[in-house]
Amino acid sequence: MIKIDYNNLNTLEKKLLDSTKECIQHNSKISITELSTQFDVSTSKISKFVRKLGFESFKQYKKFIISEHNNAPPERPSSELQRISDYVANFDDHLAYEFWMKIKDCNKLIIYGLGPSFICADYFAYRLRIFSDVFSLATNEVTTLRNSDSKDTKLLVLSTTGLFKSFDEELSGLNYKEVIFLFEEFRYFPKLQQHTLFYLTNSGGNSALKPYEKSRTLFFIFLEEVIQKFKPPS
Template sequence: MINLDVSTLNPLEKKIHKQMIRHSRTMPGIRINQAAELCQCSGSKISKFVKKLGFSSYRQYLDFLYGRKIPPAAGSDELGRVKSFIDTFDNGMVDDLLTLIDGHGKIIFFGYGPSLLCARYFEYRFHNCSDKPAMAVSDEVTLNNLVDDTTLLLILTETGRFKSFQPVYEGAKRNGATVVILVEEYNTELFNQCDNIFWLSRTAQPAHLKPYEKSRTLFFIFLEEIIQRLLLRK
């Protein structure tokens, strides 16, 4: 589980990230001492930046930087995948999403296909545990008419590869909304399509399954924790 939050970075750290993205296009396998030299800072500063951004190590950050996929666990099946998710569940990510929910006056869930069905379910669940307006939508025109600077837009997607969310993101940002993507499978292409990404699993579902054929089990486990926390407050 990885939560990337660029908004927590200070100007120097944002500059480091931009420098690393730029140099990664021409330099393979940037070592941490090279990164420090390129960014004109210390190696410890690079390490702190990487952890603050949301990665557990510099190596993991490099995997993201170069778009390398995290290999699926050997012999994974749905029960084993869910068990692995529960065994390594990160309650800190629940806290982070709750903070975002608390900081906004309106919640909009967005998704396509099966992910939209999940969004509609959690729209219903949210109405039972919060007084904040919440709704699920699937088309950009309706979305653009609803979002404003009080909105937390929560996009649900299994792989993020069915359709780009870039137009959705740009439209929402023009209206001042905060955009969060909740995605199960690791996909670095989503980084520029939102303000904050919650990656739920490093274990991919079988490659032969199309996005709409894959389960959304982890969405329900993670978001039910959000719902249960909100219910405890009532």
Template sequence: MNTIDLRTLNPLERHIHEVLLAQKDTSGTLRITQAAEVCNCSVSKISKFVRKLGFLNYKQYRAFLNGKDVIGYTATNEIQRIRAFLDAFDSRLVDDLYALIVNHKKLVLFGYGPSLLCAEYFSYRFRNCTDITTMAVSDPVAAKNMVDEVTLLVILTETGRFHSFQDIYASAKKKQCDVIIVSEEFNTELATQCDKIFYLAPQPQPNHLQAYEKSRTTFFIFLEEVIQRFLSKKP
């Protein structure tokens, strides 16, 4: 599990990320010294930047840029994949999402296909354990009309490759809405489509499966833990 929060980056760090993201096709062989040269900064600055984003080192960040398995597991079957997810489970991410939600008066959960079904289920769960106005939608126009400066827009997506969320993100930011993405698989394109990303699974699901064929088990485990945080705070 990992989280990437671009809002924590200063202008130089955001510049570094944008430069390296633009060169992701060649970054498979781009050493940290070369990255420093391209970004016109020191090697130590690159190292501090990738750690601030939540990666252990530059090598792990480079793997992320290239859409590779960051931790290095090899997918086997669903039971083993979920076991790997539970072994790597980081409760700090649950605390992070809980803190984000409680700081907003409205929660909009957005998703397509099976991800929408997850959004609808958890919309029901949040409405029954919080006083936060919560709704689930799959229509981009409806989402744009619902959000405002007191809204947290949570986009659920398995891979982030079926649809782009760039337009939704741009519209939401015009209304000063905070936007986060909860994704199972690593996808560098999502870094420009939200303020913060929660990546859940250390193991990818089989490549031959279409996005709509892949399970959403990790969503249910992760978000249910967030629900439990709310339930534990009830009098």
């Protein structure tokens, strides 16, 4: 599981992001040493920038950039039960904590999802109303999304692949305090660089399935663990 926060980057690091991204997209086999030479920066500086962005290594960062143009199936096929088992076995509670920190003190939270992701949004809003003081509203309507934006409200977008519908038009001109994305599949979206992105996995999903055909089980597991953090210690 991965959290990518573009807001952590300073001006120079944002320029480094744009430059390295362009190079990797043109040459997917480029090494960190080659980038270091090309941009006249040390490999340690690139490594530090990559970790600050939220990646464990340059290799993972490169895989993320390449994923924008790569719809290959996952590295190994697995049943849904095995997929869930692997996710639970490698669950990153620190990521759930960071997600919880993003929403625990906000006055209002609009949760936006389309298709089956709206069901997850509605469930999470329901659980938040029970266990937190956060005013939460789930919606799949663009009109509601646009009429709810304000400086004291955060927007949470749930999407398994991020490919079912482009968010560019829906989000343009909005005035939310913060926009947070929760994706299941690991994929790069260059137009979302000003927002905070959370990924539940570090790989692509089954490319044979359309976005609306995919399971949302991992969403329910992750969001329920976030809810547990609102509960007082027993």
